[in-house]
Amino acid sequence: MLTKTETNVQPAKWDEMESASVSFFGMAWKKLRKNKGAMIGGSILLFFILTSVFAPVLTHYPVNEMRYDETLKPPSREHWLGTDEFGRDIYTRILYGGRVSLLMGLVAVSIAGSVGVFLGVIAGYYRRLDLYIMQLMDILLAFPSLLMAIAIVAVLGVGLTNAMIAVAISVIPSFVRVVRGSVLAVREKEYIESARALGVRDWKIIVRHILPNIASPIIVLATLQFGVSILSAAALSFLGLGAQPPNPEWGALVFVGKSFLSQAWWMTLYPGLAIMLVVLGFNLLGDGLRDALDPRIK
């Protein structure tokens, strides 16, 4: 495939080492693996993801069946994490509840991420729309995000889907801010100018040149917002605005458990612990990713 052309140009000097090319994300992965916090966070998350996926294998109790001879039993060999007021196994409910909680986080971050990246890129790249988009985001940011989510649920109505939408909307502004800022920094780079000088179309410049170069902050933010979204969703459920009983969503479990706090502490402690660990996992992983994706930190 080499075409030889007549040339008397001195070839540039090469280090003779034929090292394999390593992409930016390849190097980031290497750095991430050395980061203890990120690996612990990642393991916690992997643990919770696997346990909720394989919940039917890991327990033989049905999730919603009530057994009145087993109500409010403390942790024992039969019921590792105790039972609730209807005799349902808490361990089983946490496993199945993880499916709901993690899914809520995933859906909320996906919606917020795609809308946020879209608006952020538009605001950053097409400066004429910048002012309008950012003022809208500033209005949204002016409210605490949980309060915002409660207000949205109040408008849309109580329920799991509406809670997810509410959480997603409350998270959008932080995505728009971060993406817009990153686009502003990248769009002034000379490689963007050279792409324009080549006549590359706007959408191609955005997809090929801008998005890959702002991927790092988006990945970090998405990871951190995952934890925030799960926490907000649980908070909404705890307030009785999200998942409704008998849905074993973690926030809903804590909500139910708080009425029995003096008799059955296990009903609130264990689902609460699950929420805490997952959020901690996302935060540890997010911090690790931030370091790994920062080219200045070796």
Add this chain to the structure above:
Amino acid sequence: MTDALLDVKELKVYFPVGSGIFRRHSHFVKAVDDISFRVQKGETLGIVGESGCGKSTMGRSILRLIEPTSGSVKFKGHEVTALTKSELRRLRADIQIVFQDPYASLNPQLTIESILGEALSTHQIGNNAKERKEMVAELLNNVGLSPRHAGRYPHEFSGGQRQRIGIARAIAVNPALIIADEPVSALDVSVQAQILNLFQHLKKTYELTYIFIAHDLSVVKHVSDRIGVMYLGKMVELAGKKQLFQKPLHPYTQALMSAIPSLDPDVKKERIILKGDVPSPITPPQGCHFHPRCHYRMEACEHVKPRQIEVEPGHFVSCHLYDTTDNLTEK
């Protein structure tokens, strides 16, 4: 001189500064202020001037990377400033630019092959992926790089190598004119020579025309046929290389020339030291922009803008010292 490849007339690029609540732009940075010149096919026009004199802005406004405020840019007889978006995209294959900073001008997330391949595919050069791959290999050969490294990322290259890639990207689309915006000023002196030689070599192979922007007179002297000297958004002198170096007319050019160090220690040169700093381009001096720092200042210089005068064939200067017509009193 009618079939010039590029004909720039009264080009102006103003940037508004200070936007209040009501967005009234009362002040402008006159980055490029009324510049006219022509570039013939096959020649190299060097542009020199100190930082902030508008030489890069001028280069970019010819490509309409920065929209000119007014004036006309004719390329092969077509008015560039009047082109629509899609026509402009086609023009991109004819005029290319090489940037100053080889570390910022290559997308760090793309391999060399995809950087060069993008240039080819944007202008539908090469029929399929395989053909383009071969063309990329040939391009790399032509700029003195090995095609074996096409799969590498920019961070794996040195500054000089990166600049070679930047040049390869510019020549990939077979342009007629390349605007080189200080292409060697970010490089080591030893590498500078290699890159300059590469420019000379490619000019012959690809029949290129260059506008070569630099702030280093010796660099410009090495590559240029004609040289334009810019000061504060104005082209103060434009002449053939020999004319300019042997007989600089404008006081600013004379001061620049006197600053070139001589290799011969016995040659005593009179060094002209300019006083003061370059004035702000927002509020440039009245009349001739150079008059506050000029040794030959006359009364007229403070009020009347100098015209561009052709003192001898092909040697233009904007200075009242050489204006023999009697128009110094009118405004």
